[in-house]
Amino acid sequence: MKKYGWKELPLGAILKGEWSTENFPTGDWRSERPVWDEEKCTDCFLCWIYCPDSSIIIKDGKVTGINYDYCKGCGICANVCPPKVKAIEMIPD
Amino acid sequence: MPLKALTGNESMAEAMRQINPDVVAAYPITPATEVVQIFSSFVADGLVDTEFVAVESEHSAMSACVGAAAAGARVMTSTASQGLALMHEVLYVAAGLRLPIVLCEINRSLSAPINIHCDHSDTMGSRDAGWIQIFSENVQETYDNVIQAMKIAESSRIPALVTTDGFILSHCLERIEVLEDSEVQSFIGEYKPAYSLLDIENPITVGPLDLQDYYFEHKRQEIEAMREAKKSIEKVNKEFGDRFRRRYDFFESYKLNGAEIAIVALGSTAGTAKVAIDSLREEGKKVGLLKLRVFRPFPYEKLCEVLQKFKVVAVLDRSDSMSSTGGPVFTEARSALYDLTTRPRFVNYIYGLGGREITESDIKKVANEALKISKTGKIKELVQYLGVRE
Incomplete structure (x- = not known):
């Protein structure tokens, strides 16, 4: 990616447009990735509640996957997943 | 008006x-x-x-x-x-x-x-x-x-x-x-x-x-x-x-023409310095004042142009930067002239901290010491503290 010089950048880092963290994928910070098992999942949403980003994808009242564009691999979801369920496992990325 | x-x-x-x-x-x-x-x-x-x-x-x-x-x-x-x-x-x-x-x-x-x-x-x-x-x-x-x-x-x-x-x-x-x-x-x-x-x-x-x-x-x-x-x-x-019809610049030159030494000051002390300089000039002493008005951005080039002709420049600082070698105006003004092959000698006077009064006689003391340095080429103390009791 081209890196801009100081003469090309907007003054004071004031950016035009509605920028948000959505424009800043942080998935490449990850060293481990959570793998979610649909068969084991009971849709308790503990992972969704505890995820510090918003990387647990919910659709129609059910967990449907993990958004790897933003998941930083912190492992909290795997940790809070009830021991009897163990629907999320962390593996090296 | x-x-x-x-x-x-x-x-x-x-x-x-x-x-x-x-x-x-x-x-x-x-x-x-x-x-x-x-x-x-x-x-x-x-x-x-x-x-x-x-x-x-x-x-x-x-x-x-x-x-x-x-x-x-x-x-x-x-x-x-x-x-x-x-x-x-x-x-x-x-x-x-x-x-x-x-x-x-x-x-x-x-x-x-x-x-x-x-x-x-x-x-x-x-x-x-x-x-x-x-x-x-x-x-x-x-x-x-x-x-x-x-x-x-x-x-x-x-x-x-x-x-x-x-x-x-x-x-x-x-x-x-x-x-x-x-x-x-x-x-x-x-x-x-x-x-x-x-x-x-x-x-x-x-x-x-x-x-x-x-x-x-x-x-x-x-x-x-x-x-x-x-x-x-x-x-x-x-x-x-x-x-x-009121003219301003980065600094004001006061009786610098024909002066041998220059005093640099900013703020209200410049007024006191002008009175002292008027009186010294009557005694035939060739002293002038550079009153710095704009400190940021620091007018390096212009300052250098005006101050380079003097033998001695005495800088008055109403604060000390705790560097152990003088105040901020002194270090910046001295640095501005560093690249010249022949440049003035610089001395620094820290004064007026906490509202300590600065008088006409204080400025005259500074001017007279600068004139002495100009004559002898010897600086006893680089930084002095005007009016501080030992």
Whole structure:
């Protein structure tokens, strides 16, 4: 990616447009990735509640996957997943 | 031009009334309290259209100023000493976001020990914050500088602070010439902000995270803006002089022609120095004064041009930078002349800390010592402390 010089950048880092963290994928910070098992999942949403980003994808009242564009691999979801369920496992990325 | 008897504080409040800023956010502190107290009565009396935000601290005051300026408002505030120190963190934010806020700063010493009187340590403490700094010799200059600072800040997109010396000027009544309200308005013109957070048709993002990849580039822009601000200052000074016949520059040369040694001073002490120099000149002693008005950006090139011909330059500093080798004006002025093959000898006098009075005889002592150095070429002490008891 081209890196801009100081003469090309907007003054004071004031950016035009509605920028948000959505424009800043942080998935490449990850060293481990959570793998979610649909068969084991009971849709308790503990992972969704505890995820510090918003990387647990919910659709129609059910967990449907993990958004790897933003998941930083912190492992909290795997940790809070009830021991009897163990629907999320962390593996090296 | 109407004449008025005003104190430094009153003159700043009057200039603020005539500028009629959109927002003023402030917190009172001696000796700057009067500036915003008087201004708040202008607000209460309906003499200005300003939204006055009474906040709970100076940190909040500057934060509210930054918010208002980012929303596209013309913004002013005032403070002194500990108040400026408490603003310190947010001063950098205002400069980094390139918001042309104008701050009326009353020079006062910093604790500890507690002292409410004049020195320049507060202003020098925010020396590197990225603000334009303009010092005033008297009440007339204080008033004129505030009006010019608004235009300088807006045309260079850098915040500016104008200082006046605590109590010596802030509470001293002088006869000054004020401008008509319409003259001030036509001089500063309509403010067209570069961006506005409230413009929902054209959304912007202010203050994004700027890490190793880009922070340096944005700081480089700020450094360049400070260099470019010299042009804005020159232009505004000239326009002010052409319109209102009071001429200003980065510094004032007083009896430097034919002088052998020069004294450098800023703020109200320049007035005392002029009296001392007049008297020394009558005795046939060839001494002159360079009164520094703009300290940020520092006018290196011009200073070098004017000071290079002297044998000795004695710099008066009303603060010490605790470097163990003198005050901020001394180190910067001396550095400005370093590249010359033949350059003046420099000596430094720290004076007036905590409001300690500086008199005509103090300045004469400095001048006479400088003349002696000029003759003998010998400097006994590089940095001296005027009037301090051993």
